[in-house]
Amino acid sequence: MPNQPLLDSHQINEAASHFRTLRDFIRFAVTSMTQAKVAFGQGTDNAFDEAVYLTLHTLSLPIDQLDPFLDATLLPVERSKVLDVLSKRINERLPAAYITGEAWLQGYRFIVDQNVIIPRSPIAELLVSQLDTWVTEPHAISNVLDVCTGSGCLAILAALVLPNAQVDATDISTEALRVAKINVDEYNLNARLHLHQGSLLEPLPAKRLYNMIICNPPYVNDASMQSLPPEFLHEPSLALAGGKDGMRLMSDLLNQCAKKLTPDGVLFLEIGHERAHFDAAFGHLSPVWIDTLATQDQIMMLTASQLQS
Numbered sequence: 001m002p003n004q005p006l007l008d009s010h011q012i013n014e015a016a017s018h019f020r021t022l023r024d025f026i027r028f029a030v031t032s033m034t035q036a037k038v039a040f041g042q043g044t045d046n047a048f049d050e051a052v053y054l055t056l057h058t059l060s061l062p063i064d065q066l067d068p069f070l071d072a073t074l075l076p077v078e079r080s081k082v083l084d085v086l087s088k089r090i091n092e093r094l095p096a097a098y099i100t101g102e103a104w105l106q107g108y109r110f111i112v113d114q115n116v117i118i119p120r121s122p123i124a125e126l127l128v129s130q131l132d133t134w135v136t137e138p139h140a141i142s143n144v145l146d147v148c149t150g151s152g153c154l155a156i157l158a159a160l161v162l163p164n165a166q167v168d169a170t171d172i173s174t175e176a177l178r179v180a181k182i183n184v185d186e187y188n189l190n191a192r193l194h195l196h197q198g199s200l201l202e203p204l205p206a207k208r209l210y211n212m213i214i215c216n217p218p219y220v221n222d223a224s225m226q227s228l229p230p231e232f233l234h235e236p237s238l239a240l241a242g243g244k245d246g247m248r249l250m251s252d253l254l255n256q257c258a259k260k261l262t263p264d265g266v267l268f269l270e271i272g273h274e275r276a277h278f279d280a281a282f283g284h285l286s287p288v289w290i291d292t293l294a295t296q297d298q299i300m301m302l303t304a305s306q307l308q309s
Helices: 009-018 023-035 047-059 074-091 096-100 125-132 153-161 173-184 222-226 251-260 275-285 304-309
Strands: 103-106 110-111 143-147 167-169 192-197 210-215 261-270 289-290 297-302
Touching: 009 023, 009 074, 009 275, 023 047, 023 074, 047 074, 047 096, 074 096, 074 167, 110 153, 110 173, 125 153, 125 261, 125 289, 125 297, 143 153, 143 192, 143 251, 153 173, 153 192, 153 210, 167 173, 173 192, 210 251, 251 261, 251 275, 251 304, 261 304, 297 304
Parallel strands: 143 167, 143 210, 167 192, 210 261
Antiparallel strands: 103 110, 261 297, 289 297
16 A cells, blocks of 8 residues: 555544535545545546546436535435545545446446456447447447456447347456346346356357457556556456566467458457557557547557468
């Protein structure tokens, strides 16, 4: 735990005694998180948005409607609940999604716990708003695969934006797949989305080929793993750690994908900030790099012919 100011019992008692409105508690939360230098990037990227989300969720208020409630007076029990959540966020460095048990991605809600990384992949933006740019006929796609599915968020988004597709999703973690199953049930996609336990593409039916594969694998290099903020250490290292250069699984993944794509199939692969390491190991593949609103050089597209060559 970093040597940062914590939210001590005296501050909590003072807040409970003197603050009354939601506005008071949001201001206090922003100040407290800023002073404690909590890390963001697992759903929100700043203290104000995080404070608004945590307080509204804790009070069972719509998380997209702040103004009508800003000057509402909180009951003593409500003040206590808000301060307890804020204490967990600051003192335990617990990410907001693990406190609330949910995460939002491209406007879609997903159940999460500490067995899955918190949904934030920029592949989600590609699926929801850019897919037509990179795939000639999205509605002609019949088979999609999501590798390292975690909470199932990307597989679910693929199923929602590609209504004619059957979707498979794999993960090595049985606990992650338990969470994914909850989310698949929530979206009533059991008829089209099937979960498989095992490493990468190994658990899939032998003869099944895919028009599109998406993958957000573990890719964080060892040095970066050592410097992660405490919030990110609450996430399963199995889903983050990619070995010395982040490329630990990459050769197996690319070789397996080459065998499972249709002749006109494509792979969308996320590698975070590891482009230099990818280029050093696989630069001969010459992928197309896809930018999103929030990222550059973090998602690539590889065709079946590139992988098979």
